[in-house]
Amino acid sequence: xxxxxxxxxMISIIMLSELLAIELSxxxxxxxxxxxxxxxxxxxxxIFNDALISAEVLKEMVILSEGHTISLxxxxxxxxxxxxxxxxxxxxxxxxxxxxxxxxxxxxxxLAIGHNVLQDQNRRLGANQSITGRNNTIxxxxxxxxxxxxxxxxxxxxxxxxxxxxxxxxxxxxxxxLGTLENILNINKVSNYSIIGYNPDNINYFDxxxxxxxxIDDKAHTGIxxxxxxxxxxxxxxxDTNILFRLLVISALSLTFFLVITPIKYFNKFRLSEKxxxxxxxxxxxxxxxGLLNRRGLENRINALETENISGSIAIFDIDFFKHINxxxxxxxxxxxxxxxxxxxxxxxxxEFTLSRTGGEEFIVLMPxxxxxxxxxxxxxxxxxxxxxxxxVRHLDINITVSIGIAYFSGADRMTSxxxxxxxxxxxxxxxxxxxxxxKN
Numbered sequence: 327x328x329x330x331x332x333x334x335x336m337i338s339i340i341m342l343s344e345l346l347a348i349e350l351s352x353x354x355x356x357x358x359x360x361x362x363x364x365x366x367x368x369x370x371x372x373i374f375n376d377a378l379i380s381a382e383v384l385k386e387m388v389i390l391s392e393g394h395t396i397s398l399x400x401x402x403x404x405x406x407x408x409x410x411x412x413x414x415x416x417x418x419x420x421x422x423x424x425x426x427x428x429x430x431x432x433x434x435x436x437l438a439i440g441h442n443v444l445q446d447q448n449r450r451l452g453a454n455q456s457i458t459g460r461n462n463t464i465x466x467x468x469x470x471x472x473x474x475x476x477x478x479x480x481x482x483x484x485x486x487x488x489x490x491x492x493x494x495x496x497x498x499x500x501x502x503x504l505g506t507l508e509n510i511l512n513i514n515k516v517s518n519y520s521i522i523g524y525n526p527d528n529i530n531y532f533d534x535x536x537x538x539x540x541x542i543d544d545k546a547h548t549g550i551x552x553x554x555x556x557x558x559x560x561x562x563x564x565x566d567t568n569i570l571f572r573l574l575v576i577s578a579l580s581l582t583f584f585l586v587i588t589p590i591k592y593f594n595k596f597r598l599s600e601k602x603x604x605x606x607x608x609x610x611x612x613x614x615x616x617g618l619l620n621r622r623g624l625e626n627r628i629n630a631l632e633t634e635n636i637s638g639s640i641a642i643f644d645i646d647f648f649k650h651i652n653x654x655x656x657x658x659x660x661x662x663x664x665x666x667x668x669x670x671x672x673x674x675x676x677x678e679f680t681l682s683r684t685g686g687e688e689f690i691v692l693m694p695x696x697x698x699x700x701x702x703x704x705x706x707x708x709x710x711x712x713x714x715x716x717x718x719v720r721h722l723d724i725n726i727t728v729s730i731g732i733a734y735f736s737g738a739d740r741m742t743s744x745x746x747x748x749x750x751x752x753x754x755x756x757x758x759x760x761x762x763x764x765x766k767n
Contacts, residue, residue, distance in 0.1 A: 355564030356547050362514050363549035363560055369506050374553050376412035377480040377496035378462055383408060384418060384494035385482045394484070394491050396420060398428060405430035416477070416499045422492035424453060429472070438472035443493070446471075451526045456481035457490055462554035466523050467500045467536055476500035478523070504537055511539075518542060518563035524556045615661055616668035619682035624690060627680045628741045631694060635737030638694040639701030640744050642752045643671070646727045646760045648687035655722065662719045663726065670715055674708050690745075698734040698765055705730045705763045713761060727761035 387404060388396050396404075405418045409430070417435055420428040424444035429435035443449035452465045466478030478498045484491040511519055518540030525534050542561050551558040611623030619627065631638070645651075645667060652660040668683060671691070675681050680692040693701050709728055717724045731752025735744035751766040758764070 355562075358514065359547040359549065359562045359564075362510065362516065362562065363551065365510055365514075366507065366560065367551055369510065370503075370551055370553050370558075373414040373498065373503060373506065374464055374478075374480065376414040377464070377478075377498055378554070380408045380412050380415045380418055381480050381482040381494045381496040384420060385484050388420065388484050388491065388494065389486060394486055395422065396428070401428045402430055402432075414498055414502060415496050416502060417497040419495040419497065420492065421481075421495060423490070424492060435470075435472045438470070441471055448527050452479075453481065453493070455526060456493060457483040457485075463524075464553045464556040465525055465527075467534070468525055468528070470497070478503065500536065507537055516562055518546075520561045521551070522559045524558060613683040616665055616683050618668055618672070618689075619680065621682070621684045624680065624682040624684060624692075627682075627692060631692065632741055636694050637734075637736045638692065639696045639698055639732055639734050640741070640748050641691050641693065641701060641705050641730050641732045642745075642748045643689040643691070644729050644752055644756070645687040646729055646756075648726075651724065651726070655719070655724070659719050659722065659724075663717055663724065666717050666719075667712070667726070667728075670712065671708065674711060690748075698732065701732050701734070702763055702765055705732060709761065709763055729755040729760045730763045731755055732763065732765045 384396075384401075384404065387400070388394055391400075401418075401420060408418060409415055418430050419426055419435065419438065421443060424442055426438045426441045426443075429438055443453040446453075448468075452463075455463055462480065462482075464478050464480050467476040468479060469475070470477050477500055480496045480498075482494045484494060507521065520538040520542050521536040523534045523536045528534065536558065541563065543563050546561040546563040548559060548561045551560055611619055611626065613620040645663075648660065648663075651663060664683070664687065668681070668689070671689065672681055675691070676693070678694055682690050684690050693704065696704065709730060712726060712728045717726060729752060731748045731750065731754065733744045733747035733751060735741060747766045751764040754766070755762045755764040
């Protein structure tokens with residue numbers, strides 16, 4: 327591997343590592359953000375359940391009381407009990423016909439007495455939703471008229487047979503919620519986040535911000551904090567992947583690359599050497615002119631047949647008067663004749679047969695599983711095909727014939743004996759006129 331390729335591979339590894347680190351970091355941050363949002367949902371549900379129960383108890387107390395109202399003494403006693411039981415709630419208010427009449431603790435909220443939320447432009451829309459809506463809604467953060475604090479309000483519309491009586495309200499200060507939120511975010515080391523609340527009376531985005539820190543970018547993971555039928559939006563921007571994480575990714579990728587490339591490298595070397603060995607073996611076992619097996623290749627096939635104890639027949643072909651063709655037309659023409667003859671014979675071969683050129687114009691074919699009669703029938707058909715086939719070499723049209731000797735061998739016989747018998751049968755075919763098939767028992 328030259329230097330340029332190595333540099334290119336190293337650059338590719340670094341680039342791929344950076345992309346992988348970013349993707350892994352994003353996936354990790356997304357999973358962590360989902361877990362954080364789930365934890366916040368559980369904590370917020372617990373906090374605002376206190377507000378719901380407190381407002382619901384006050385509402386039921388008013389509905390069940392005579393004249394659908396409640397005395398100051400009864401209200402204070404009930405509120406004291408509720409706030410001591412549900413610690414997340416900071417205050418309770420009773421608003422007959424939408425006007426604040428009772429508040430607990432009084433000193434902290436006395437400035438709210440007489441405030442009509444149905445006429446207040448900053449409260450009217452949310453107040454009307456509490457009357458008409460059958461679901462529980464948390465509004466906030468809003469600025470309280472009585473003390474200027476940011477808080478969340480849960481209002482319950484009090485109705486008697488669809489006649490509006492007023493509201494019961496639970497108030498939770500923003501600072502009470504922030505303590506829980508920021509504790510969760512700090513534990514999880516979140517340094518860039520934003521949580522947006524719900525206030526239908528205010529279209530100003532920034533007035534709805536419950537808590538925010540750092541910078542929210544386009545890679546932020548967003549989620550929903552569900553409180554009853556109210557939804558807050560939370561956005562968490564993942565922190566940049568640190569250098570240690572990047573180095574770990576690069577190291578892991580480089581190691582993986584090394585572990586993959588090294589075996590491939592050695593496998594390619596092995597495959598190349600194996601191919602060279604096979605090519606050399608094939609070359610050693612192949613006749614250079616016709617591409618058929620040579621004598622060495624034939625011997626390998628014979629050894630395999632002897633090992634498997636297979637019976638069959640063997641035939642030796644010899645082109646008649648081939649020396650005359652070489653003498654008359656030259657060895658180049660003779661070689662072309664040999665090639666055409668081998669192709670004709672190969673085309674007639676069964677897939678289980680083995681055809682070889684063992685020297686000069688002599689060819690041998692192994693015919694496993696064929697008895698002497700089947701072998702003779704096959705060789706007769708081949709002899710006739712050769713006799714009828716024209717062999718065209720340049721402008722010459724040459725006809726040839728072939729003499730064939732056949733011998734049978736059983737699984738127990740040595741092949742050398744069968745070869746000798748086939749050679750004797752070929753000698754007989756030549757001595758009795760050539761262009762014929764002879765068999766020796």
